[in-house]
Amino acid sequence: MSNYRWNQLDNARGYDAAAEHVHPHYREIQDVILNSLPISQDDTALVVDLGGGSGRLAELVLDRFPNSRVWVIDQSDAFLTLARERLCRFGFRGVCHQARLQDDWQRVLPEAPAAIVSTSAIHHLDPAEKQRLYRQCANGLRPGGVFFNGDEVRPNDDAEYLAVCQRWASHMHRMMESGLVPELLHSALCGWEARNVGQFGLPRVSGDDCHETAETQLGYFTEAGLTATSVSWQRELWAVLSGTKP
Ligand SMILES: C[S@@+](CC[C@H](N)C(=O)[O-])C[C@H]1O[C@@H](n2cnc3c(N)ncnc32)[C@H](O)[C@@H]1O
DSSP states (O other): TTGGGGGGGHHHHHHHHHHHHHHHHHHHHHHHHHHEEEEEEEOOOOEEEETTTTTTHHHHHHHSSSSHHHHHHHHOHHHHHHHHHHHGGGGGGGGEEEEEETTGGGOOOOOOOOOOEESSSSSSSOOOHHHHHHHHHHHHHHOEEEEEEEEEOOOOOHHHHHHHHHHHHHHHHHHHHHHHSSSHHHHHHHHHHHIIIITTTTTOTTSOOOOHHEEEEEHHHHHHHHHEEEEEEEEEEEEEEEEEEE
């Protein structure tokens, strides 16, 4: 896995520096999730961020809810190094744990979380892995706990799917040309375009961008035992999918 793109320090540093330029709705999706968390200011609730990368969403949660604790779960040493630096000011409230989302990461949690969140990570899992992960989330949450996945989702129609991928690739090129995206991330972004536009329609395996529709994934949520499932927000290639543990 050491050559996996998200394990390379340059890609982790580049993404951390430029995610809000590369991803046109990066902050908006974080805000949708933050504004929906069922946590009060004095709640010592546990929040888990799956594929939490360099800890940017975790930092926003910890700042917004001063008694909350956040565990960032990620498989990438490179990203977790950045997350540890970012979260060290929160002391014991911010924990970084290295694990694959395909692992039994929930076993190491100190208690059942009030919320499990994720952004731009779960689409790297193949359909069977996503279904297993959603079952782990449904089983692991505390009663009334919520799950939010703010992620890349494909439209059902192939032509529309290709068109949204092309529009995102054009956006990435504009951002690279503007100088807002460090050069160390350029080859990763061109790789995204090659896989999702140049090789459109080829089979995907775990670790690729295994995009599935919002509808399919809400079906997985329901099968996993989550209720009140909904698309909280959706635009272009992105959606925030939510569900509640009864
Ligand atoms: C595009 S980055 C997003 C990081 C962060 N969630 C954000 O929005 O800034 C994708 C992250 O998902 C993590 N990731 C991808 N596949 C994973 C897996 N199977 N298990 C754990 N983490 C994974 C990567 O290591 C990386 O940190």
